[in-house]
Amino acid sequence: MSTQETEARQEATAVVQPAGGTLRGVGVSAWFGSRRVLEGVDIDMRAGVVTALIGPSGCGKSTFLRILNRMHELVPIATLAGSVLLDGDDIYGTALPITEVRRRIGMVFQKPNPFPAMTIGDNVMAGLKLTGRKAPNREQLIEESLRRAGLWNEVRNRLNAPAGGLSGGQQQRLCIARSLAVRPDVLLMDEPCSALDPTSTRRIEETIHELKDQVTIVIVTHNMQQAQRVSQHCAFFLAAEDEPGRVVEQGATEHIFGSPEDPRTADYVNGRFG
Amino acid sequence: MEANDSEGPTGLAALGLGEPPEADGPRRIEARMSRSDRFYRALATTGAGITLLIIVLIGVFLLLEALPAFRAAGFGFLTTQRWDPDSVPPEFGVAAMMYGTAVTAIVAMLATVPLALATAVFINEYAPRALRAALTSLVDLMAAIPSLIFALWGLFFLVPWLQPIEGWLVAQLGGTLPFMRAIATGSSLFNAGLVIALMAIPITTSIIREVLSQAPRHECEGALALGGTRWGMITTVILPFGRTGIVGGSMLGLGRALGETIAATLILNIRFEIKPQILETGGITVASGIAVEFFDAQELGLSALMAAGLSLFLVTIVINLLAATVVERAKSAA
Ligand SMILES: Nc1ncnc2c1ncn2[C@@H]1O[C@H](COP(=O)(O)OP(=O)(O)OP(=O)(O)O)[C@@H](O)[C@H]1O
Ligand SMILES: [Mg+2]
Numbered sequence: 001m002s003t004q005e006t007e008a009r010q011e012a013t014a015v016v017q018p019a020g021g022t023l024r025g026v027g028v029s030a031w032f033g034s035r036r037v038l039e040g041v042d043i044d045m046r047a048g049v050v051t052a053l054i055g056p057s058g059c060g061k062s063t064f065l066r067i068l069n070r071m072h073e074l075v076p077i078a079t080l081a082g083s084v085l086l087d088g089d090d091i092y093g094t095a096l097p098i099t100e101v102r103r104r105i106g107m108v109f110q111k112p113n114p115f116p117a118m119t120i121g122d123n124v125m126a127g128l129k130l131t132g133r134k135a136p137n138r139e140q141l142i143e144e145s146l147r148r149a150g151l152w153n154e155v156r157n158r159l160n161a162p163a164g165g166l167s168g169g170q171q172q173r174l175c176i177a178r179s180l181a182v183r184p185d186v187l188l189m190d191e192p193c194s195a196l197d198p199t200s201t202r203r204i205e206e207t208i209h210e211l212k213d214q215v216t217i218v219i220v221t222h223n224m225q226q227a228q229r230v231s232q233h234c235a236f237f238l239a240a241e242d243e244p245g246r247v248v249e250q251g252a253t254e255h256i257f258g259s260p261e262d263p264r265t266a267d268y269v270n271g272r273f274g
Numbered sequence: 275m276e277a278n279d280s281e282g283p284t285g286l287a288a289l290g291l292g293e294p295p296e297a298d299g300p301r302r303i304e305a306r307m308s309r310s311d312r313f314y315r316a317l318a319t320t321g322a323g324i325t326l327l328i329i330v331l332i333g334v335f336l337l338l339e340a341l342p343a344f345r346a347a348g349f350g351f352l353t354t355q356r357w358d359p360d361s362v363p364p365e366f367g368v369a370a371m372m373y374g375t376a377v378t379a380i381v382a383m384l385a386t387v388p389l390a391l392a393t394a395v396f397i398n399e400y401a402p403r404a405l406r407a408a409l410t411s412l413v414d415l416m417a418a419i420p421s422l423i424f425a426l427w428g429l430f431f432l433v434p435w436l437q438p439i440e441g442w443l444v445a446q447l448g449g450t451l452p453f454m455r456a457i458a459t460g461s462s463l464f465n466a467g468l469v470i471a472l473m474a475i476p477i478t479t480s481i482i483r484e485v486l487s488q489a490p491r492h493e494c495e496g497a498l499a500l501g502g503t504r505w506g507m508i509t510t511v512i513l514p515f516g517r518t519g520i521v522g523g524s525m526l527g528l529g530r531a532l533g534e535t536i537a538a539t540l541i542l543n544i545r546f547e548i549k550p551q552i553l554e555t556g557g558i559t560v561a562s563g564i565a566v567e568f569f570d571a572q573e574l575g576l577s578a579l580m581a582a583g584l585s586l587f588l589v590t591i592v593i594n595l596l597a598a599t600v601v602e603r604a605k606s607a608a
Contacts (some may be wrong), residue, residue, distance in 0.1 A: 076403055103501025113496040117514050130502030
């Protein structure tokens with residue numbers, strides 16, 4: 001059912017057909033133990049569009065993002081409802097192997113997590129090794145991925161040094177490079193710039209611009225300017241006290257920031273709470 | 275120690291006066307300890323000192339007691355296989371015992387390390403979550419079972435059960451591989467090694483499992499998020515992280531294997547000779563040799579047993595030092 005819908009929409013919107021996958025969250029709810037933290041989230045993350053998820057701390061943005069590439073289920077007490085469709089296939093069904101789901105939907109975590117004992121170069125190549133693929137040109141892929149992540153100039157002379165010796169911000173950019181090297185269809189980024197200086201942040205934003213026609217990008221950010229700069233679609237999450245997080249409002253980014261319909265959205269994007 | 279502490283402030287003052295402020299080299303770093311820190315440091319230092327002292331005392335005691343035996347045997351102590359210290363003239367050496375210890379330890383480790391590693395990985399990563407806690411306590415419980423129990427089980431169940439298999443192996447391979455030949459199997463060094471492995475596996479598994487469970491979860495998630503399989507995550511994150519623990523756990527298992535007395539004494543058909551055929555009945559290890567010879571030993575015999583004990587003590591220390599270097603090297607490579 002949804003495949004036709006998706007195709008129809010893609011034909012309608014895309015003048016130059018953007019590559020990348022279309023991801024749809026349908027009625028997504030999530031629990032940790034008996035505590036419900038997300039309720040009925042419906043978001044379309046279309047190819048060629050950068051989707052920003054914004055909202056105050058603890059409203060379930062990371063949880064939603066982790067549901068999108070099956071990271072959520074790694075928490076022992078975590079459960080979920082609803083479905084997530086990648087180009088029409090339910091990623092929680094048997095249509096796609098779980099490793100394939102995660103390879104096609106890459107993730108950059110809130111906290112940098114390179115493999116510290118591995119060299120910088122091996123970190124970039126780790127995804128290919130993990131998915132059992134060979135790179136035709138290792139050096140070229142390493143350079144390209146590191147350049148896109150804005151890290152190349154800093155590490156070009158120490159690709160064989162262990163990644164554990166990088167600074168926090170450099171590690172985060174290495175993780176971005178690592179995710180890009182497997183050429184995912186969708187890239188989920190959970191506050192990728194929260195540990196970065198303005199220059200590296202700028203570089204990552206440029207990368208997002210460059211990538212957005214090849215990879216579908218979903219980014220969680222606490223920085224309202226960043227959300228406006230990089231995204232075209234924006235969803236505002238909010239969790240009232242002792243209630244699960246919900247999407248209060250979503251739509252075109254300029255609309256969310258320019259003329260939001262819900263007063264809570266207006267308050268949040270204008271920095272009046274959260 | 276006290277003098278060093280009170281030196282702190284004066285040292286700083288002297289530094290401020292004596293050296294130019296923008297020194298090129300690194301400066302001396304000092305800190306003044308609080309009284310409670312000083313107290314606990316003293317406590318910990320005392321504990322460590324006592325432990326070290328005990329080890330040194332053991333070594334010295336063994337050496338003094340062993341001197342008459344060393345004098346009597348000379349260099350032959352290392353090369354002689356027989357053990358007749360109380361005959362005239364005395365003839366004895368640790369060659370057979372050391373050989374037996376080495377063979378049983380190698381057999382035990384070859385069985386222990388892969389099994390312990392596999393079990394640890396299984397419990398942590400593959401076992402259903404509901405089973406995990408139960409399996410963990412089961413392994414810890416097994417580590418606490420006295421070795422005598424394992425030895426009895428090995429003697430009355432495992433060894434008889436292995437008999438036909440070993441017989442078949444000897445028949446098939448004995449022709450081509452000399453060390454697989456045997457006239458009679460059963461009470462062999464190989465079987466003693468296997469029974470010793472039974473005792474080493476629980477403690478080794480327990481330690482390796484504990485260390486592997488400390489592997490950083492967010493790195494594991496990183497590996498999975500790239501599309502890695504669980505096995506991929508284990509080889510890229512968990513095993514590299516646990517390397518030092520794997521070596522450490524194996525070393526503890528090896529320590530048990532080297533010193534294990536009761537299993538070897540019960541299983542082995544005591545023979546003070548070096549037999550390259552490891553499946554063949556008969557052999558001796560240092561620990562079981564001491565246990566067996568102790569009650570009949572006369573004056574020189576006792577001294578000779580002390581000398582054997584000292585050899586085992588030294589071997590254990592050397593192996594542990596080697597392991598420590600391996601661990602250090604693994605750490606600095608990381
Ligand atoms: N592993 C977990 N176990 C139990 N509860 C959790 C766990 N992870 C998150 N939660 C809860 O789920 C809710 C949503 O958390 P989540 O991390 O998704 O928020 P967030 O919107 O990403 O916040 P932030 O902006 O601070 O990163 C929070 O109330 C949090 O306490
Ligand atoms: Mg978060």
